[in-house]
Amino acid sequence: xxxxxxxxxQLRIKMLFEQEARLTVYPKELWSDQLISQEVLWPKIKSAxxxxxxxxxxxxxxxxxxxxxxxxxSIAQALFCKTEQKPCGTCEACRKITYLIHPDLHxxxxxxxxxxxxxxxxxxxxxxxxxxxxxSISDWFQYLSDESKNANISVTxxxxxxxxxxxxxxxxxxxxxxxxxxxxxxxxxNRLLKLFEEPPANVFVILVSENSELLLxxxxxxxxxxxxxxxxxDHASALLSDKYNVSRDxxxxxxxxxxxxxxxxxxxxEQKSSPSIDVLKKLLQITYSYQVGPMLQWVETxxxxxxxxxxxFIEWIQLLLSFVLRIKFSGNSDLDFPENQMMAYSKKLSNxxxxxxxxxxxxxxxxxxxxxxxxxxxxxxxxxxxxxxSGILKSSSSNN
Numbered sequence: 001x002x003x004x005x006x007x008x009x010q011l012r013i014k015m016l017f018e019q020e021a022r023l024t025v026y027p028k029e030l031w032s033d034q035l036i037s038q039e040v041l042w043p044k045i046k047s048a049x050x051x052x053x054x055x056x057x058x059x060x061x062x063x064x065x066x067x068x069x070x071x072x073x074s075i076a077q078a079l080f081c082k083t084e085q086k087p088c089g090t091c092e093a094c095r096k097i098t099y100l101i102h103p104d105l106h107x108x109x110x111x112x113x114x115x116x117x118x119x120x121x122x123x124x125x126x127x128x129x130x131x132x133x134x135x136s137i138s139d140w141f142q143y144l145s146d147e148s149k150n151a152n153i154s155v156t157x158x159x160x161x162x163x164x165x166x167x168x169x170x171x172x173x174x175x176x177x178x179x180x181x182x183x184x185x186x187x188x189x190n191r192l193l194k195l196f197e198e199p200p201a202n203v204f205v206i207l208v209s210e211n212s213e214l215l216l217x218x219x220x221x222x223x224x225x226x227x228x229x230x231x232x233x234d235h236a237s238a239l240l241s242d243k244y245n246v247s248r249d250x251x252x253x254x255x256x257x258x259x260x261x262x263x264x265x266x267x268x269x270e271q272k273s274s275p276s277i278d279v280l281k282k283l284l285q286i287t288y289s290y291q292v293g294p295m296l297q298w299v300e301t302x303x304x305x306x307x308x309x310x311x312x313f314i315e316w317i318q319l320l321l322s323f324v325l326r327i328k329f330s331g332n333s334d335l336d337f338p339e340n341q342m343m344a345y346s347k348k349l350s351n352x353x354x355x356x357x358x359x360x361x362x363x364x365x366x367x368x369x370x371x372x373x374x375x376x377x378x379x380x381x382x383x384x385x386x387x388x389x390s391g392i393l394k395s396s397s398s399n400n
Contacts, residue, residue, distance in 0.1 A: 028089040029098040032074040034133055035067055036239065036262060037232040042074065045226065049078040050086045055224035056199045059182075059207040059215075062228025065261030068208045070133045071228065072178045073097065076105055079204055080172055093172065100126045103170040108161045109180040110137060110151035112144060117160040134263035137181060138308040150307055150375065153184045158191055165195065165203050175203045182207045183214035196222045231260040244269045253343055259319055277345055280317065287390040295386040302382050307372055314369045321362055324350045360392045 035042055048054045054075070060068045077087040077097040087094050096102035107125060108118050118125070124143040132139050137151050161177060169175050182189065196219060199205050207223060209215060237251035240262075244251070246269055258264035279301070286294040305313065320342060328350040353361075364385060371381050 029095065030074070030087060030089040031070055031077055031098070031133075032087070034070050035074065036236050037229050038067070038071065039229075041226065041229055042071070045071075045075060046078055046086065049075065050084070054079070054204070056201075056203060057196050057205050057207075057223050059209060059212075059220070059223035059225050060228065061209050061212050061225060063230075063260065064136055064210045065134050065258070065263045065265075066228045066231060067134055067262065068210070068228055069129065069135070069178075069180060071226075072180075072206045072208045073100075073129075073133075075206060076102075076176045076178065076204075079174055079176055080104070100129060102172070104172045104175045106161055106164055106175070106177045107180065108153060108157060108177065109140065110153055110184040111157065112141065112151065114152065114154040115156055116154075117157050119160065132263055132266075134261075134266070136261075136263060136312070137184075138306070138312050139263060141306055141308055150373075151181070151184050152186075153179075153182070153188070155188055155191070158185070158188055162192070162195060165200065165205075169202060173202060175200075177203070177205045178208060179205065180208045182209055182219070183211050187216070189216045189219050193218055193222070231255070231262065233260065236260070236262060236265075240265060240269060256343075277342060279313075280320070281345070283386070283389070284393065287386050288393045290390045290394075295390075296383065299379060299382045299386065303379060307378075310372055310378065311369055314365050314372070318362060318365050318369075320346055320349075321358055321365075324353065325355075325358060328353075328355075357392055357395065360395075361389065364388055364392070 032042055032046075045054070058075075060071050062068045074087070077089075077094050079086075080093040080097055080102060081087040082091050082093055087097075089098075093102065097105060107122070109125065111118065111121065121144065125140075128135060128140055128143045141151070161179075165175060165177060167175075185192070196205065207219075212220060233252055233255055236255055237248055240246070240251040240255070241248045244266070251265070251269065254265045254268050255262070258268065279298075282294075283298055286298060302310065302313075323343070323346040327347055368381060368385050372378060
């Protein structure tokens with residue numbers, strides 16, 4: 001008799017828990033709420049998913065910081081959602097995608113060690129996405145414990161996720177792989193052509209890219225391309241202004257100075273100023289006066305950055321020089337934001353640099369970027385860079 005009452009009590013407790021779960025109202029959490037300036041693209045994609053017409057192999061393409069990864073997670077949330085609304089943001093599947101813990105959602109991304117797989121770094125990856133959904137490759141490497149070298153998606157990782165995609169889904173009808181920055185696959189993309197051309201019926205592969213020129217034509221020809229809409233400065237600056245309690249002008253000019261890269265703009269707003277400006281000022285001061293000791297110290301400071309950060313810093317200088325040219329020759333009113341440190345310094349340089357000096361400096365930065373990409377000795381490279389920059393700054397020209 002007591003066995004009967006125990007089973008009855010267990011059944012009653014189970015029914016109460018299930019009833020409580022049904023009555024629980026969860027907050028609506030959608031990755032698509034973080035999308036910026038995708039008012040046309042996202043509804044089209046969502047409609048295709050709701051009508052079961054979304055392609056099994058797709059490519060999301062946009063500039064760095066444009067939100068491709070956020071869009072990929074929005075798509076995954078819609079693919080896993082069990083309701084007709086797709087995505088609803090409240091069902092169990094949607095909530096698991098919100099916290100990146102759905103067992104049928106897999107990720108692949110660049111690492112710095114060829115023998116490791118991405119599954120070994122899922123904890124860091126989840127933290128990185130939650131904190132920086134618009135992150136760059138250099139942002140991601142900051143979450144890795146080891147010192148970063150050139151990013152790479154290795155053969156080991158390719159074999160690992162290829163095997164995962166052959167398994168049956170654990171608790172859903174589909175399996176989704178989000179492959180972040182497939183340009184770091186290189187020629188190893190050829191190993192995946194069969195998977196890309198004929199993915200299993202229940203598998204969706206979503207490539208998230210920032211540079212289609214680094215993808216093999218055989219990959220591009222197989223993928224359904226979704227090109228991200230350009231970030232609208234008015235829309236983005238309004239969102240950043242409300243979220244970070246800064247003036248609309250500062251948010252606008254910060255986005256402009258980062259070439260509409262939302263994550264970089266957020267970092268500058270949080271830091272109140274750009275540390276790169278101070279580093280650049282120091283560089284110009286010591287190279288113009290040709291102070292050998294401080295130049296070598298500056299090079300040592302530069303070496304503390306990982307290679308991705310080194311390339312990012314060079315790209316940032318190139319962007320600043322582009323603003324110097326626009327201020328110098330067009331007087332673009334969009335750049336007239338004194339609250340922004342980068343704009344103020346660009347105006348100062350536009351008054352002191354000639355066109356020939358700017359051209360030579362840009363060519364020098366291009367050479368440095370290419371050399372770092374090809375694993376040059378950075379210490380020798382940047383020492384030579386300082387010497388050449390000193391000659392450029394000291395050169396005089398009547399051509400302004």
